[in-house]
Amino acid sequence: MMKKYLAVLLSGAMLLGAVSMTGCGSSSSSGSGDAAKEETASDSGDSEEASGGGGDNLAESKDMLTSAIDSVMTTDNHKMMDAGSTFDVPEAEGTAEELDKLDDSDSAKWHFYEYLDWDEAEDAEFPASPADGQNGKHVILIVHGAHAWTTCYQEAFEQACDAVGMTVDVYDPNWDQSTQDGYVDQAINEAPDAIVVIPVSADHAAQQFKKITSAGIPAFCSNTLPEADAMNFILAYTGPNDWYQMRNLADNLGEQLGGEGGVCYITHNVGTSPYYARTFGPMSELADKYPNIKSLDYQSPGFEAAAVKQVVSDWITKYGDDLNAIVLADDSDQAIGATEACEAAGRDDIIIVAAGISKQGAELIQGGKMYGASYQSCQADAGLAVRTVSEYFNGEDIARVSYIGTDIITKDNVEDFLPCQW
């Protein structure tokens, strides 16, 4: 029994030792976020001194940014740090609960999924720009997880930061939500000049960005569209407009089908933002503009070619000649599975389109097995994020939401987008 007491005493002593070393007394009771805020404030003062306190550094930073915008190119030879575009958010036709009752093919249903329609009156108090230039600033990038796309994004982000004189540390939580939460805390503890996050989960983004903003650190969201409420704690969102590019792709598909036919959809992972954008974006667009095109079915077999091949084979058997087109959420493994199934059934008349663009997707388009794909530049995604962060440090007005450019890739123009970025 003595051992147990000794154990408890030992653990208490250790923790008290740790507590005494934290020297945290005065700030601890007001919440951990505030504690970090005070530490961050003192750190940003140091950073200001290091960067020369404004003036010269600001002018030099602006020159570096202008030069980077003109000179840094993506591997497929487009400007990596091009300006983003913004969209006006239309009026919602009801509350989220009311819209949820509408049919899947009704574009009004997806208003709050498609647009970052947040209440700006609820915005948190964001840290003011130091307006002393991005040169010499330190940024922490927290990505979502290991993937060929992520590697491409990370390298482009580092390249763009290097070009504008910023340093960057990258944390990869490997798609784990709690690990990403831990990294957000670690990043706050390190008190960088800004934190850029690609959230693992859109639904979880609000709490993560709330922590960062409460600590007095500028928070930027990249790539993954967060839930609208999260925007109250995000200085700026940059990334692809998945809904717009998929609607664009659907318009093109509608023309190819001559306004008639049946379409099936292979989705992204259920519940993620691309799941909604890449399934219900084209579905509602076709329903709006081509009433004679019917959406037959949508399935979520995942990203394995064999599983997708099985689903598409079943569709061909079930719908026969009524199946005229397939929309895919991914142009690599999903596209391979779908094209193999069509080939095996001798159905080269089925038009396949996908969200892109990967090496496999480009090869399928070149080979004529897939009609087209949307162009979503991974490197421009990273470039726009770095540009926005830089503009913030330079004291410029930044758009709260800005999107990278997009295009439709078909056999006619695929050469303009090679070599693929990932």
Add this chain to the structure above:
Amino acid sequence: MKDKKFKLSANLINEYRSFIFLALILIIGLFVERFYSAYNISAATGNGTLVIWLGLGFTVCMIAGHMDLTIMYMSTLGALLTLGLHAQQGLPWGVAILIATLVGVLVGLINGLLVTQLKLPAFIATLGMQFVLKGTMYIYTGGEELSIGRDYDFSDFLNSNPIPFIPFSAYFLIATVAIIIVMIIFNYTRFGRNIYMIGGNLETAWLAGIKSNFVTVMAFVISAASCALGGALNGIYSGTAGITMGEKGISPLMIAFTATIIGGTATTGGKGSVVYTWVSLIAIALLKSIFKKTEMQVLVIAAILIICIVYETLAMYNRNKTVGTRPNLHNEYLKEHGKN
């Protein structure tokens, strides 16, 4: 005499290895920038608190001689139920947490009955229950994540450090109180001693008149209820919950298992302490602030687990050699044959 002293200190080191592990982490922390900041201590222990609840459940079952593999999914179900009942049904947090915990009690009861009445090995019963829980979660949520929405108050409280001068979040402190309660039950009540008895030797416990089935069922109930409660609080603490929580990155089940082993709980049952598991889990939580890359965290935690299991295996082998013998006679025999 010298041998005896050496053995004594070796035993002490083994007994308090979780504390040595924590001390090691705290010493290494001296060389890590901002390790001893209030924010880091509070955030690291707060983020590690879910696994403290899981470790509590896992240790209780392991002391009773069983393994509960449902702990991770039980905590996820607890989180999803709590967030769903609050956000969709509009129930107050307290009621939602209570219902989630009661569901945990029910799952623990079923696990316990499967093991005691149907005589299924706990490993198989709880492995099967994992899939039942996962299916239930898919039906309940349709695969979507649930969040606290804009209701930040309780979440902010769990994230805050409520005691002045102490850099620990309310969520961590609640888990610590739960650990102390379970420690008191295990050390000072007949029920607690009975759990050690059935874990150490089920037959002897039965001969001693202990209602072993009841005690086993209760061990599973404590395990599942603590995981459900911990998961419920974790959902509010982090603001969201999803079905795949913990399936990627470092599995919480693996961390709970590692901490239980480092804490000295015998895999065969009958020995262990939730306090030692708690200390190991704090050390693992703080370790993540030192090794910031996920791959390094996995490597270090796995290496520590392997060292502890190898030690346990060797110790068990040595113990088994002396089973049924009188140790002093056995040692004399070894000396006579030049084997010692």
